[in-house]
Amino acid sequence: MNWTAVAAIYRFEMARFFRTFMQSFLSPVLSTSLYFVVFGAAIGSRIQEVEGVSYGAFIVPGLIMLSVMTQAISNASFGIYFPKFIGTIFEMLSAPVSFLEIVLGYVGAAATKALFIGIVILFTASFFVDIQIAHPGAMVLFLLLTCLSFALLGFILGIWARSFEQLQLVPLMIVTPLVFLGGSFYSITMLPPIWQKVTMFNPVVYLVSGFRWSFFGIADVPIMFSLLAIAGFTVLCMAVIWWIFKTGWRIRN
């Protein structure tokens, strides 16, 4: 393993993050505060409690998931798409690095950024509501796996995309709707029975439910399903990346 190369890519990618640190830091603080003003104060005053948890606290895991997923995808996809777009990818391809090392560098950096944002949101939320974490170990595991798997997904999108438009397409048209409809801001038991069934096809439901369970011990789906879902998703993304690098799809001529 060329760990020096992994560290070099990681440092280079993190430098981009630190260049815009204030924006990276302020953006999640501001958006979390706005969510609390709108959902917590306006809607929360009417809903009050969901399954014994105050509505404000109930949405915290969903909020973190929403940002972590979108940030992991956008950071990883941009991270690998940009060198392709401006042509600096030649250096990665001509360096004595394996594809595993390239993925570790890019995905590691994107996952770190997403993790940082997740922690900032958690910290910001603690100013608005009382947060209790019933299963800290599970919470950390879910958070890390979500950062990792969605960064892997982002990496795949970055390799796949041939234009900035395509780069935005999947996060905007697929991931955001799935997250919003995945029980981030509500319990699926609040839906009509037919929609409760339909929503079970949304993979994000399992992640949000599992993550919420780690906070409050309440879940829409059994925790094992959630763990299997996130683990399965991570393995699937890894398999796709393995195939991409094996075939050189959209990378090498």
Place this chain on the structure above:
Amino acid sequence: MPAILSIRDLCKTYDDGFEALKSITLDIEEGEILALLGPNGAGKTTLISTICGITTPTTGSVSVGGHDILTSYRAARAMIGLVPQEVALEPFERVINTVRLSRGLFGKPRNDAHIEDILRKLSLWDKKDSQLSMLSGGMKRRVLIAKALSHEPRVLFLDEPTAGVDVELRKDMWDIVADLKSSGVTIILTTHYIEEAEAIADHVGIITKGELLLVEDKAKLMAQLGQKQIEVQVSEVITSVPDALQDHALELTPSGEALIYTYDTRAERTGITKLLNDIAAAGLILRDVQTRQSSLEDIFVGLVSGEKS
């Protein structure tokens, strides 16, 4: 001495059926400078990209320092530095960081003294903290060279290093190449500029339409293919070559003021003495005599146009 770069029957055919490289075989010895000459689209960049791992070969093999570029790609690539034709740099990054990234990618531990040395040699040290987007085109090209040298390569590829750069940078580049050569680095450069190959290369390869027409020692190539001409200017305008001089293969310039004699420099007898005596005997008065060596450009144009016909 075994070749540091060895290419055997290398072919590259793209998905659309375009044959960019047709069975290239080439050996380059350590420490030499090879200039690859060829028109646009000849396959120069494809050849370099394939050796460096950016493009996968269709058939054939390449080894660098005895390491196969596919089966021992780490060892092979670690020896190679590449300065690409296109100026591709992360616009918002700082000069020193992008150079450090290159060194790290090639698995070399951080070495600030080496990076400083390279940046100073390339007159980039003052700009080390500048954003790449703020640099001029020439400076960006220097950064690309600094990146390629950051990991102390043994084989350096320069793909059109002086395309579109000013005279000063071109001279600097030639000095850098000479420096690298003296430290034992093998250099392969592609160029459109024949004077560049003539000035710095030891060997010249001519490539066109994906085929390597020849690789030859530069001096030998020029001696082999180079012809010398002598232009004898006479004081009176003449309309045809005088009969007394018909034995010599002479051409008359359109203005009628000079006779041109082409001869082979390697021949035992060049025939110059007899020619000059015969000219004097024919009653012509010499005004001036000039000789001209055919340049690499003449050779190149001759070869490429010969290939076309």
